[in-house]
Amino acid sequence: MAHVLIIEARFYDHLNDLLVAGARAAIEAAGHTHETITVPGALEIPGAIALGIGTDRYDAYVALGVVIRGETYHFEIVAGESARGIMALTLDGIAIGNGILTTENEAQAIARADPAQLDKGGGAAHAALAMLALRDRLG
Numbered sequence: 001m002a003h004v005l006i007i008e009a010r011f012y013d014h015l016n017d018l019l020v021a022g023a024r025a026a027i028e029a030a031g032h033t034h035e036t037i038t039v040p041g042a043l044e045i046p047g048a049i050a051l052g053i054g055t056d057r058y059d060a061y062v063a064l065g066v067v068i069r070g071e072t073y074h075f076e077i078v079a080g081e082s083a084r085g086i087m088a089l090t091l092d093g094i095a096i097g098n099g100i101l102t103t104e105n106e107a108q109a110i111a112r113a114d115p116a117q118l119d120k121g122g123g124a125a126h127a128a129l130a131m132l133a134l135r136d137r138l139g
């Protein structure tokens, strides 16, 4: 049994609730346990994962957040740098599923976050567990 840390960037409450519900359901359905921590925005997620790694308490990580394009270049920074930070950690062999949505508008985000639709939170949890299984096999 694995213990998974869910890190949610709670920038849009209603969208985050959907992502977290999907991720928790997927982890529980696979017979694993989880904890959830909250950070202000997607840019804080890689740092929070790094702190989690330092505790040695978690087998895998699920990063959840929503970045919706605004009027400025800020979207590119938040979307790109959060993904870059997560990718850097995965290259160190950390099992992470990236469920940070990067969308043009709220409607796109709802369709992707909703467990009854595209369920990207559940998908990120599956990815984290798949990488954990791969690390156990190859690592």
Ligand SMILES: Nc1c(NC[C@H](O)[C@H](O)[C@H](O)CO)[nH]c(=O)[nH]c1=O
Residues within 6 Å of the ligand: 009, 010, 011, 040, 041, 042, 043, 044, 065, 066, 067, 068, 074, 078
């Ligand atoms: N615009 C969005 C952000 N921006 C906030 C940053 O992630 C960060 O918290 C801030 O710059 C302080 O370091 N975060 C999201 O998760 N989603 C957004 O749409």
Ligand SMILES: CC(=O)[C@@H](O)COP(=O)(O)O
Residues within 6 Å of the ligand: 067, 068, 069, 070, 071, 072, 073, 074, 075, 076, 078
């Ligand atoms: C992540 C974003 O692009 C958004 O929340 C910020 O909006 P803006 O570019 O209008 O400041």
